[in-house]
Amino acid sequence: MTKIKIAVIGLGVMGSQHARDINTLENTELAGICDTNQATVDKYANLYDVPGFNNHIDLLDQANLDAIIIATPHNSHPVIAMDAFKRSIHVLIEKPIAVHVQAAQEMIAAYEQALRHNPKLLFAAMFQQRTYGFWQKIKSLIDDGELGHLMRTTWIITDWFRTQSYYDNGGWRATWKGEGGGVLLNQCPHNIDLYQWFVGMPKRITGFAAIGKYHTIEVEDEVTAYLEYENGMIGHLITSTAESPGTNRLEIVGEKGKLVFENGDLTFYRNRVSSFDFIKTSTSGFAHVENWKIEIPYKHHGQPGHKIVIENFANALLNGEALIATAVEGINSLMLGNAIMLSFFLKQPVDLPIDAEAYAAKLQTLIANSRFEKVVVERDVTDVGSSF
Numbered sequence: 001m002t003k004i005k006i007a008v009i010g011l012g013v014m015g016s017q018h019a020r021d022i023n024t025l026e027n028t029e030l031a032g033i034c035d036t037n038q039a040t041v042d043k044y045a046n047l048y049d050v051p052g053f054n055n056h057i058d059l060l061d062q063a064n065l066d067a068i069i070i071a072t073p074h075n076s077h078p079v080i081a082m083d084a085f086k087r088s089i090h091v092l093i094e095k096p097i098a099v100h101v102q103a104a105q106e107m108i109a110a111y112e113q114a115l116r117h118n119p120k121l122l123f124a125a126m127f128q129q130r131t132y133g134f135w136q137k138i139k140s141l142i143d144d145g146e147l148g149h150l151m152r153t154t155w156i157i158t159d160w161f162r163t164q165s166y167y168d169n170g171g172w173r174a175t176w177k178g179e180g181g182g183v184l185l186n187q188c189p190h191n192i193d194l195y196q197w198f199v200g201m202p203k204r205i206t207g208f209a210a211i212g213k214y215h216t217i218e219v220e221d222e223v224t225a226y227l228e229y230e231n232g233m234i235g236h237l238i239t240s241t242a243e244s245p246g247t248n249r250l251e252i253v254g255e256k257g258k259l260v261f262e263n264g265d266l267t268f269y270r271n272r273v274s275s276f277d278f279i280k281t282s283t284s285g286f287a288h289v290e291n292w293k294i295e296i297p298y299k300h301h302g303q304p305g306h307k308i309v310i311e312n313f314a315n316a317l318l319n320g321e322a323l324i325a326t327a328v329e330g331i332n333s334l335m336l337g338n339a340i341m342l343s344f345f346l347k348q349p350v351d352l353p354i355d356a357e358a359y360a361a362k363l364q365t366l367i368a369n370s371r372f373e374k375v376v377v378e379r380d381v382t383d384v385g386s387s388f
């Protein structure tokens with residue numbers, strides 16, 4: 001079988017796992033590695049017997065490769081991707097695709113430009129949760145119209161608990177300059193991507209956030225957002241890295257019933273008739289719509305899913321398989337996260353698409369005014385699995 005030659009850039013918590021996965025898949029081959037930390041370069045170049053580089057330009061120019069996976073801190077994603085596009089090298093980018101919408105727009109414009117020279121150039125995003133059986137089942141139930149007209153989508157995702165030790169590891173984490181945000185940018189992008197994958201983008205967002213409320217950090221660790229949709233649906237996103245035990249409960253309500261996902265159970269309260277019709281036609285003031293409680297079965301592979309996304313990326317190159325997630329779609333989750341924070345900063349609702357320039361400028365001001373002194377305590381990362 002032909003193997004796609006992929007290099008990994010950024011061999012930290014995530015990238016080191018990608019390198020291992022590439023090495024074990026049948027349709028991929030590790031073609032090189034790159035990290036700005038020379039000790040990391042030496043470690044993984046020796047481990048996999050591949051060329052190692054301490055800057056991405058040398059890797060792109062000198063390694064013999066078809067594609068790269070970018071697993072560096074978020075703010076360096078766009079520049080590395082754009083350097084790859086210039087060389088017609090395919091890109092699989094980690095989430096979030098960028099720190100702010102303006103940077104993502106610039107990167108997508110560069111990709112579209114490169115597509116003119118190579119219409120087969122791929123730009124995929126690592127949204128591995130889209131491969132999970134329960135999320136796919138929820139998406140198909142909504143797409144098939146099982147809930148009818150949607151009324152409310154509420155997702156409480158407060159099971160992203162992180163300790164101070166987590167934040168203290170890695171100088172870039174949880175700072176405006178290094179990371180560009182907190183829970184919305186690091187832990188939540190998967191949920192926010194799924195949210196928009198399920199029910200699309202809202203027209204207006206009102207966001208509330210708390211900065212370093214429970215951790216010594218300068219970015220948000222607790223967020224609540226209210227989302228308004230063109231079709232009348234309302235949404236809520238609630239997240240935190242400080243609740244233990246946390247909650248992960250998704251409720252999607254439509255005229256034809258309610259879907260609830262919590263603790264692995266997918267429950268559908270299916271209305272016998274449309275609640276909209278019932279509101280209009282029932283002669284009883286207190287009657288409820290008859291509903292049936294159905295436990296929806298689903299199949300789930302039970303893996304973290306990154307390996308499936310890498311395999312899909314290679315298959316897309318080898319035989320045109322559809323991508324699980326294009327990176328261009330990745331701008332939606334970024335738009336939602338940025339919009340929540342912009343609303344919080346402005347203390348008012350914001351319409352979408354947001355003013356990307358204004359948000360980028362706000363971020364620059366936060367970076368320029370930062371007085372936060374980060375105490376970095378490096379630790380050996382052994383609990384990779386709990387990172388996603």
Ligand SMILES: NC(=O)c1ccc[n+]([C@@H]2O[C@H](COP(=O)([O-])OP(=O)(O)OC[C@H]3O[C@@H](n4cnc5c(N)ncnc54)[C@H](O)[C@@H]3O)[C@@H](O)[C@H]2O)c1
Pocket residue numbers: 009010011012013014015034035036037040055056071072073074076094095096126127128170185186387388
């Ligand atoms: N998809 C997922 O489930 C998932 C899980 C964890 C992290 N991530 C994403 O992966 C990215 C990296 O996160 P992490 O936790 O692995 O971080 P990390 O700090 O553990 O690793 C980052 C690595 O990149 C290197 N690096 C920094 N700048 C670089 C540059 N310009 N060129 C080359 N190497 C550079 C660092 O030396 C470090 O080794 C982030 O964007 C994060 O959101 C995704």
